[in-house]
Amino acid sequence: RxxxxxxxxxxxxxxxxxxxxxxxxxxxxxxxxxxxxxxxxxxxxxxxxxxxxxxxxxxxxxxxxxxxxxxxxxxxxxxxxxxxxxxxxxxxxxxxxxxxxxxxxxxxxxxxxxxxxxxxxxxxxxxxxxxxxxxxxxxxxxxxxxxxxxxxxxxxxxxxxxxxxxxxxxxxxxxxxxxxxxxxxxxxxxxxxxxxxxxxxxxxxxxxxxxxxxxxxxxxxxxxxxxxxxxxxxxxxxxxxxxxxxxxxxxxxxxxxxxxxxxxxxxxxEQIGREVEVFVEGVSKQQRKRDGETKAQIRKSGAVTLTVGGREPMGRAADARAEEGEGAVQLSGRTDGDLIVFFDADDASLVGRMVRVRVESANERSLTGRRV
Ligand code: SF4
Incomplete structure (x- = not known):
């Protein structure tokens, strides 16, 4: 998307x-x-x-x-x-x-x-x-x-x-x-x-x-x-x-x-405590590693890259696992200002949508939060 x-x-x-x-x-x-x-x-x-x-x-x-x-x-x-x-x-x-x-x-x-x-x-x-x-x-x-x-x-x-x-x-x-x-x-x-x-x-x-x-x-x-x-x-x-x-x-x-x-x-x-709007790009790399995808698979599918025409074929294992009701899945997306955000969701159906997330922690590269 x-x-x-x-x-x-x-x-x-x-x-x-x-x-x-x-x-x-x-x-x-x-x-x-x-x-x-x-x-x-x-x-x-x-x-x-x-x-x-x-x-x-x-x-x-x-x-x-x-x-x-x-x-x-x-x-x-x-x-x-x-x-x-x-x-x-x-x-x-x-x-x-x-x-x-x-x-x-x-x-x-x-x-x-x-x-x-x-x-x-x-x-x-x-x-x-x-x-x-x-x-x-x-x-x-x-x-x-x-x-x-x-x-x-x-x-x-x-x-x-x-x-x-x-x-x-x-x-x-x-x-x-x-x-x-x-x-x-x-x-x-x-x-x-x-x-x-x-x-x-x-x-x-x-x-x-x-x-x-x-x-x-x-x-x-x-x-x-x-x-x-x-x-x-x-x-x-x-x-x-x-x-x-x-x-x-x-x-x-x-x-x-x-x-x-x-x-x-x-x-x-500085973003901790703020509520941000996130465009959800896919299942996080971390989640995909947990789900057993190899580094090569992750690189090939380009977890957070943008592509003409919409979604990459990303996070297949996590998608399937989430669809089977096996618990939360970590998704990643970006704010309006291009900051990377991770948050947990029930399944991968939010990929390609906008959601609001409250930021709870941060490091040099990304924010982690909870959906509100
Ligand atoms: S602005 Fe300079 S660096 Fe950028 S494409 Fe043109 S020549 Fe290259």
């Missing part, structure tokens, strides 16, 4: 470590009507959670005046380069003949109300205008979750990576996003996740310290942390020496994981 819907493909940014602009080509945007039609079809087939996909998903824009139609079908369109929200707070080309990313979110929310959760990944920090933040704030079925990779906390490294923003511009955006969207008082805290690369060519201890400091200030619920390794076909591979030793990369990776781990635990613990 979850599905991904791709809205853009390719990328125009040319970060020096990334192969996407060369392998996938220039950014291409699908016509909004095609996207909304697909969301309606998915909703008709029972999907209630949609994740919009794009390398820089929030850079989406479709200019109807420039649309090309072939055999009666509107064609996807190349994205126009523009400076992004570093220099403005609204899509500069917004207007009657344009569907901006903010417009697209609003239209899917309003025209496909059967979709109870609308998410999008991955966002490019510089392209976030206030128009998008307002739409998320004002439309209850759009999730309060942003995945906005920073990659480094050092301006020198961001420049070498060609990320197109400074640390202070990035933090200005985080502050703005929190001002609009962080509303724990109505049960809707904003959850952020980030990406970092450690050991990028030329990264000094000082640069890395700045990354740790940014990670601590940003307070992501989790971060995806990667050790740099040169990839053929990228600008960094051709032009930069991979000059940070492997053991230094490993140490920095572990140090950053420790910084993030502490914050993740704090954020998860």
């Amino acid at each position: 979850s599905a991904y819907v791709r809205i853009t493909r390719g990328c125009n940014k040319f970060c020096t470590y990334c192969v996407v602009p060369f392998t996938r080509g220039a950014e291409i945007h699908r016509p909004p009507e095609h996207i909304i039609e697909e969301c309606k079809r998915l909703a008709d087939s029972g999907v209630i959670e949609v994740t919009l996909l794009g390398q820089t998903v929030n850079h989406y824009r479709f200019e109807h005046g420039a649309a090309v139609t072939l055999h009666g079908v509107t064609q996807p369109q190349k994205g126009r380069a523009y400076a992004g929200a570093g220099s403005h707070r609204r899509d500069p080309f917004a207007g009657e003949n344009v569907t901006t990313f903010a417009d697209l979110l609003r239209r899917i929310h309003d025209e496909v109300p059967a979709i109870q959760r609308l998410r999008f990944v991955t966002s490019y920090p510089r392209d976030f205008g206030d128009d998008v933040l307002e739409v998320i704030r004002d439309h209850p079925r759009i999730c309060r979750y942003l995945h906005v990779p920073a990659q480094s906390g050092s301006d020198r490294m961001l420049k070498a990576m060609n990320r197109g923003y400074t640390v202070s511009e990035y933090e200005e955006f985080l502050g703005r996003a929190r001002a609009y969207l962080d509303q724990p008082e109505i049960g809707r805290p904003l959850m952020l996740s980030g990406d970092f690369i450690v050991g990028f060519p030329g990264e000094t201890d000082e640069d890395f310290e700045a990354t740790k400091e940014l990670c601590a200030r940003a307070r992501y619920k989790n971060s995806f942390i990667f050790k740099y390794s040169p990839r053929p076909g990228t600008i960094a591979y051709d032009k930069m020496d991979d000059d940070v030793a492997e053991d230094v990369k490993r140490r920095r990776n572990n140090e950053l994981l420790a910084v993030q781990g502490k914050i993740s635990e704090e954020i998860h613990r």
Whole structure:
């Protein structure tokens, strides 16, 4: 009952470590009507959670005046380069003949109300205008979750990576996003996740310290942390020496994981005592291990991954056991802010549904609670 819907493909940014602009080509945007039609079809087939996909998903824009139609079908369109929200707070080309990313979110929310959760990944920090933040704030079925990779906390490294923003511009955006969207008082805290690369060519201890400091200030619920390794076909591979030793990369990776781990635990613990709405994704891995499924079976069926078209064939043993009335089964799901939640249920029939759970305990990675 979850599905991904791709809205853009390719990328125009040319970060020096990334192969996407060369392998996938220039950014291409699908016509909004095609996207909304697909969301309606998915909703008709029972999907209630949609994740919009794009390398820089929030850079989406479709200019109807420039649309090309072939055999009666509107064609996807190349994205126009523009400076992004570093220099403005609204899509500069917004207007009657344009569907901006903010417009697209609003239209899917309003025209496909059967979709109870609308998410999008991955966002490019510089392209976030206030128009998008307002739409998320004002439309209850759009999730309060942003995945906005920073990659480094050092301006020198961001420049070498060609990320197109400074640390202070990035933090200005985080502050703005929190001002609009962080509303724990109505049960809707904003959850952020980030990406970092450690050991990028030329990264000094000082640069890395700045990354740790940014990670601590940003307070992501989790971060995806990667050790740099040169990839053929990228600008960094051709032009930069991979000059940070492997053991230094490993140490920095572990140090950053420790910084993030502490914050993740704090954020998860803050949820104890709160009531959260959970989209139930499946039988928990723990339960499946207890039921004797092998690691390979669990990996293959991808217990909590989202798939186009709905449920994975997950938790067969637990499903069967629960159907036979053999007692409680532990289920897992996610909150609106993408926090993982475990809770016990009588059977697996809640998979694919929304339930309310009171959080009773938490650790660095997840929450555990009781259904209310
Ligand atoms: S890292 Fe992301 S924004 Fe940068 S070039 Fe690759 S896909 Fe584009």
